[in-house]
Amino acid sequence: MRRSARVLTIWLLLFLSALPLARPADAREQLVIGMTQFPTTLNPMIDSMLVKTYVLGMAQRQMTIFGHDWEPICLWCTELPTFENKRAKRFPVLDATGKETGREGVRTTYTIKPGAVWGDGTEITTDDVLFSWEVGRHPETGVADSSSYQEIVDIEVEDERTFTIVLDKIDYRYNTLGDFQLLPAHLERAAFANPREYKNRTLYKTAPGTPGLYNGPYRVTEVNEGAYIVLARNEQWQGKPPAFERIVVKTIEKTAALEANLLSGSIDYIAGEAGLTLDQALGFEKRHGDTFDVIYKPGLIYEHIEFNLDNPVLADIKVRRALLHAIDRKAISDKLFAGNQPVAHGAVNPLDWAYYDKLPTYPYDPSRAKALLDEAGWTEIRNGIRHRPDGTKLSLEIMTTAGNRIRELVEQVLQNYWKQVGIEVTIRNEPARVFFGETVRKRAFPAMAMFAWLSAPEALPKTTLYSSSIPTEANNWSGQNATGYSSPEMDRLIDAIEIELDREKRRELWARQQTLYATDLPVLPLYFRSDAYILPKWLKGLRPTGHKYSSTYWIEQWRDGSSASQ
């Protein structure tokens, strides 16, 4: 026994003697960011993950994005094309025989900014643009949302820095390049020799530390798959130099562990884009608000409840309106989220210029809810639950992703509100993969499904509201209009918005579209989710955007505010 004790002691001493004391990162030369996810690839085209966009915001800039004011801006182009500056021109679309089709297309000309270079000093040229288009539109490269590439009919090259995008239709997004990502042709062309294998052979995967893959203020120098990504200053960057020598993005999936790492000094900052949930951040702020700043930023994640409009009870608009009048969303936001998640009255965020502020709203009004239910024929109350005179009980089911604590909490609060007006609501939740993979996809939820959509500024709800986007067995459950909402007027408005180039006229169309949405209520709007950014007091210059182009696109503005040199 004494020998075992000796062995144990030696074993422990070996460990203890090898220990360097846990030390915080050098806070001034290095910034360590904590996140809960790790990108599956750093290739800007393959997979659309928020966390990848976050990392690439520091290292890989694209031609156009949305700015802090949610308006499109140029990153690598000199100016956005418009009809006024003559960089956008209409042309009649011809058919295969050369006859006019009656439709109009648009040519938009972009010029790459002088000084745009890859991390190895190679200039960014139109050759990169052409190569990126070739990769993006190829059906076998695995690009999730390929529309930004597929919609381009041709790219006409004027010189090494100027090119013209040809579209055979005009829509309101004509002067942005959407998700068009730039790839370095001089490095990636070899990996694209076999397009089907491209996603596995791209240098972003096989040699992500290659400097020439990046064109931002930082470049990736080390990737430890699943654990961390290290970025160092890009020596070739010709814009404002970033303040930190090195950025480390660490992945710690459990938020409790993420929080503990922040407190222990292992990380400096928890990114709002993939960090603590709002309730966790509120709790953290209460405990550690004196040592950390917490920024709450509402964004484009639209939490809502989809109605299954095939359900005869929910097919009645009066019941849908009663459901909305019966709940106090403002109180829910105040009590559960300290007022940090603004109530949604529709799918368009109030921060978006397209938002219409005079649309019909449904304030908390239980009396109105009861009256609407009476009008709908749910007049008899037995054991507190409404029934029709034929004995049918007003009972509905709500579903959401099991294990999502906030959604499950909100469900219970809603259930209680609805009970007060005589609506029985039962809860049946499923794991996310079952819920999204089967239930929502195949419209198998009997009454209500609570989840969120992530969109972009002025995003057209074509896949979620258009009548041809209703998933059915016949179309192999394609489309994302899970409510089954079908309105010729909504289809017309969506089509009209898409081709209207005049912003003021489009604003009018958006107003009509949002009014129709709020009137028909195919979904029950809840709130716009907020991200919580937890940063040390010394970190300054960080401005969340609220949309998918994260705060890291302005990493040059981040700085150590406590430094004497600042």
Place this chain on the structure above:
Amino acid sequence: MTGYLVRRLGQALVVLWVMSFVTYGLLALMPGDPVDLMLSGDPNVTTADVARLRALHGLDQPFLERYGNWFMGALQGDFGYSRLFSAPVLDVLGPRLLNSLLLMGLAFLLAVSVALPASIAAARRPGGMADRLINLLCFAGISVPPFWLALLMILLFAVSLGLFPAGGMATVGDGGLGDRAAHLVLPVLTLAVASIAQYTRHGRAAMIEVLREDYIRTARAKGATERTVLWRHGFRNALIPVVTIMALDFGALFSGALIVETMFAYLGMGKTIYDAVMGNDYNLALVGLLLATSVTLAANIAADIAYALIDPRIRLTGRGRA
């Protein structure tokens, strides 16, 4: 012994083949596919994108055809690509398996180093002070949820005392032996606690039973020292049931490692398998589960060999144990 090992290895290969088919089938039966996961939350993906991506990932083929393709590839050493990592699955799993084996091996060594002396100390005087204290600690160790224990460890040793890193494999830019060891301390301790408690309970029970045997009384009557009685006559005989538990428990360490790996951001197999299953990465999940099965099978074969080494009366033959 050689014949026995060849036979057991043959059986293990059959088990692995059956496991591969069953696992592949179960994964295919799960709702949704990788494309569905890409869709969830992204309203921009069109119907055409969905059809194109399904064809690209081979998800439009029937199950048996997909399994057949995978199996023929596996026979030639090609276990396929991981969709989540965009890399060959063995490239993803190899380093993680080593990490897990290191974590589990150290936790196992620690558990054995603590549990065996503790079980003997408890069994010497059943109902005594030491026995009661050890029992109490064992019940606490078995009862405490690993995720909670992990959190406590982080808060105490990393946040409050600042002794050990809160998570990860190594400090970025360091990665020396000492640094890696420091990062292992808390995960190993957390993972070992439940095993220590379990081994101690089983060891104590086995020791108490053995110490009641006639040959122990005989040894004492012959004037053998207490140390000789305990370790030479008692401990060795009590070890066989404990080894069985340890062999079975080695497989269970994988599931325990999942929680510990997640809490400490430690890149191991448990976490990877979990992510692969949840992310519908069929190839990665399948090969990961097969590797976990292989480790469990290997632990069982090792236990059989250990029986023969511990007790000379046990012989391993090609026809089974005799």
